[in-house]
Amino acid sequence: MASIPSFSTAMILVLATILLFVSPACSANKEGANHHTEAHNGFRLSLKHVDSGKNLSRFERLQHAMKRGRQRVKRFSAMVLAEKSDSKVKSPVHAGNGEFLMDLSIGTPPKPYTAIMDTGSDLIWTQCKPCKDCFDQSTPVFDPTTSSSFANVSCTDKLCKALPRSRCSDGCEYLYTYGDSSLTQGFMATETFTFDKVSVPSIGFGCGLDNEGSGFSQGAGLVGLGRGPLSLVSQLKEPKFSYCLTSISDTITSTLLMGSLASVNSTDGAIITTPLIKNPSHPSFYYLTLQGITVGATLLPIEKSTFALSDDGSGGLIIDSGTTITYLEESGFDIVKKEFISQVKLPVADSSTTGLELCFNLPSDTSSITVPSLIFHFDGADLQLPGENYMVVDSSMGVLCLAMGSSNGMSIFGNIQQQNMLVLHDLEKEKLSFIPTKCSQM
Incomplete structure (x- = not known):
C-alpha cells in the first residue's frame, strides 16, 4: 500500500438551504475537446x-x-x-x-x-x-x-x-x-x-x-x-x-468523451491511475483493487480480504456510473460508519426517513461544521474525495448524512463519489484514471 500522509479535515459550510464544501476542484483538462468533429471514431456527448x-x-x-x-x-x-448456484439453465x-x-x-x-x-x-x-x-x-x-x-x-x-x-x-x-x-x-x-x-x-x-x-x-x-x-x-x-459528472444538484x-477524445495528458500531476481488474464471472464490469480507506488521519482497520475479488467471482469492488452512492461490503462499511461517528462531533440522527444509513443532527445555531476527510486507497492511487462527494445535507430535516451504504456480495464505487472528476476507462491499457476536473466548465 502507498504511504499514507496525514490529512487535515475538510470544512463544510452550511448556508440557508445548501451545503458549500471547502474543497475546490482542479481546473479541467480539455485536451481535444474543441476538435471532436475531426477525430476518427472519437466524439463528445x-x-x-x-x-x-x-x-x-x-x-x-x-x-x-x-x-x-x-x-x-x-x-x-x-x-x-446466479453465479454461485448450480443451475446451468439460467440466462x-x-x-x-x-x-x-x-x-x-x-x-x-x-x-x-x-x-x-x-x-x-x-x-x-x-x-x-x-x-x-x-x-x-x-x-x-x-x-x-x-x-x-x-x-x-x-x-x-x-x-x-x-x-x-x-x-x-x-x-x-x-x-x-x-x-x-x-x-x-x-x-x-x-x-x-x-x-x-x-x-x-x-x-x-x-x-x-x-x-x-x-x-x-x-x-x-x-x-x-x-x-x-x-x-x-x-x-x-x-x-x-x-x-x-457534474454535481447531482447542478x-x-x-x-462523455469516446475514443480518441478520451485521452488525457499523462504529464498532468493531478492524474492518479489504478489497474482495471478482470473478473471472468462478470467480464463486463470495471473492477478496481481497493486496499484500504482513511477517515481523517486514521487508516481504518479493515481486513484486506473485505474488498478482495474471490475465486468464485463474488466480492471485489466495481466502479459504476449507474449506481448513485458507494456501497461497501457490510463489515467494511460498519468500520467506516463507526469512525465517522467517532470523529464527527454531532449527535447521530434517526436516518430512517432519509434512505441513508448514517446521518447527524445539525445544530441550529452554527454556520460551519468540521467533518473528517475521506481517502480511498486503490492500487497505486490514493483518491481523496472533496467533501461534497460524500457528505450531503437536508436543511429542512436538519441532517447531515454520509452518502454511502452497506452491501453484500460486492462493493460499488458510485457516481456521487465520482462528481467533478474526469474518469478515464482505457480498455487497451487496462487502466482507470481519475483527474480532478470542474465538470460544469468542460
Missing part, C-alpha cells in the same frame, strides 16, 4: 441526468436516485447468486438501467433517439418495428426498413457469437436479461450510429421486438459501455472513454 428538469432539491434528487440504485444493487446481488443477467441519458441518431437517414448510458452492461439496443411488446418512448420506434445502412447479423458473425444467449433462426436472435425480470429480446443487426456530428458505421446492436421490465422508459433503449465485445467502447477503433449537463 452531453449526458443528462434522468431527473433533470424535475423540480427537486439536491437531497430529493439523491433520494430518487438512491431508490433506483437499490434496485440496481439488487440486480448485482442476483448476478452473484446470464446484467446490470441494466442507469442514471444518465445520451442523445444519438440511428440509421441512414439518421433518426434521433435518447438512450440510457450503462457502464454495467455491454449490449447496445433499441426498440424496433414490428414491436411485439414495447414500452412507451418519446420518439418513434426505429423502423429498419427505412434505413439504407441497416444489415442483419448472421449466426456465424463474431457479434452473434459474443452474445451470452442466442439462437439461429432467421438471422441471429438474442435474449438479454437484467436480473429483475427485465429483458430485451429480438435480433442482432448492424447500423450507422451518429453521435453529435460523428457517424460510426457498422455498429452491432440489438433490434428489440420484446422489451419488458422497469427502468427503460426514460429512453428508447440502452447503450452498454462495459468491457465485453458487444459494448460501444469495445466496437470503436480506440477502446477508451471518459466521463465527467442543472448543467455532464460530459
Whole structure:
C-alpha cells in the first residue's frame, strides 16, 4: 500500500438551504475537446441526468436516485447468486438501467433517439418495428426498413457469437436479461450510429421486438459501455472513454468523451491511475483493487480480504456510473460508519426517513461544521474525495448524512463519489484514471 500522509479535515459550510464544501476542484483538462468533429471514431456527448428538469432539491434528487440504485444493487446481488448456484439453465443477467441519458441518431437517414448510458452492461439496443411488446418512448420506434445502412447479423458473425444467449433462426436472435425480470429480446443487426456530428458505421446492436421490465422508459433503449465485445467502447477503433459528472444538484449537463477524445495528458500531476481488474464471472464490469480507506488521519482497520475479488467471482469492488452512492461490503462499511461517528462531533440522527444509513443532527445555531476527510486507497492511487462527494445535507430535516451504504456480495464505487472528476476507462491499457476536473466548465 502507498504511504499514507496525514490529512487535515475538510470544512463544510452550511448556508440557508445548501451545503458549500471547502474543497475546490482542479481546473479541467480539455485536451481535444474543441476538435471532436475531426477525430476518427472519437466524439463528445452531453449526458443528462434522468431527473433533470424535475423540480427537486439536491437531497430529493439523491433520494430518487438512491431508490433506483437499490434496485440496481439488487440486480448485482442476483448476478452473484446466479453465479454461485448450480443451475446451468439460467440466462446470464446484467446490470441494466442507469442514471444518465445520451442523445444519438440511428440509421441512414439518421433518426434521433435518447438512450440510457450503462457502464454495467455491454449490449447496445433499441426498440424496433414490428414491436411485439414495447414500452412507451418519446420518439418513434426505429423502423429498419427505412434505413439504407441497416444489415442483419448472421449466426456465424463474431457479434452473434459474443452474445451470452442466442439462437439461429432467421438471422441471429438474442435474449438479454437484467436480473429483475427485465429483458430485451429480438435480433442482432448492424447500423450507422451518429453521435453529435460523428457517424460510426457498422455498429452491432440489438433490434428489440420484446422489451419488458422497469427502468427503460426514460429512453428508447440502452447503450452498454462495459468491457465485453458487444459494448460501444469495445466496437470503436480506440477502446477508451471518459466521463465527467457534474454535481447531482447542478442543472448543467455532464460530459462523455469516446475514443480518441478520451485521452488525457499523462504529464498532468493531478492524474492518479489504478489497474482495471478482470473478473471472468462478470467480464463486463470495471473492477478496481481497493486496499484500504482513511477517515481523517486514521487508516481504518479493515481486513484486506473485505474488498478482495474471490475465486468464485463474488466480492471485489466495481466502479459504476449507474449506481448513485458507494456501497461497501457490510463489515467494511460498519468500520467506516463507526469512525465517522467517532470523529464527527454531532449527535447521530434517526436516518430512517432519509434512505441513508448514517446521518447527524445539525445544530441550529452554527454556520460551519468540521467533518473528517475521506481517502480511498486503490492500487497505486490514493483518491481523496472533496467533501461534497460524500457528505450531503437536508436543511429542512436538519441532517447531515454520509452518502454511502452497506452491501453484500460486492462493493460499488458510485457516481456521487465520482462528481467533478474526469474518469478515464482505457480498455487497451487496462487502466482507470481519475483527474480532478470542474465538470460544469468542460
